[in-house]
Amino acid sequence: MNQKFILAFILLFTLSVTNATQFYLCRPEEPLPVPNVTIDPDPLTVNTDTVFHVSGTLGSDLYGISIILEDANTQQIDYASYDFFDNPYKAGSPFNFGLNYKIEKNLPSSYTIAVYFFDSEAAEIGCAATFIGF
């Protein structure tokens, strides 16, 4: 293959990967599993119906999820919670579903989105966070 073509392809691929919002470990000092999270549309946009796609496998039954947005001073901007008490996702089996979300407040230039995964005791069993504008 033509080398310029390969370079262009790699560049496009890198751009398409880095443009997506990536979620990471929430707290390195207290590492919890990092379920896979993607948002659609991406990036998060105010007053727009958004779906948080979450997937993965956790070591405990999954009973609830919270989405928390905080500003650069860790002040809460928004909070949404979802519970699956009637139908928990079983430990060790893969889950894959979407959470409907809408941010109806203006977002500062820097903020974090954290997605917390809870067991039946409301203990955190997984967490994924992304850091926007830092």
Ligand SMILES: *[C@@H]1O[C@H](CO)[C@@H](O)[C@H](O)[C@H]1NC(C)=O
């Ligand atoms: C996220 O997805 C990757 C690739 O499919 C998988 O290896 C990983 O275990 C997933 N994370 C969790 C916590 O399940």
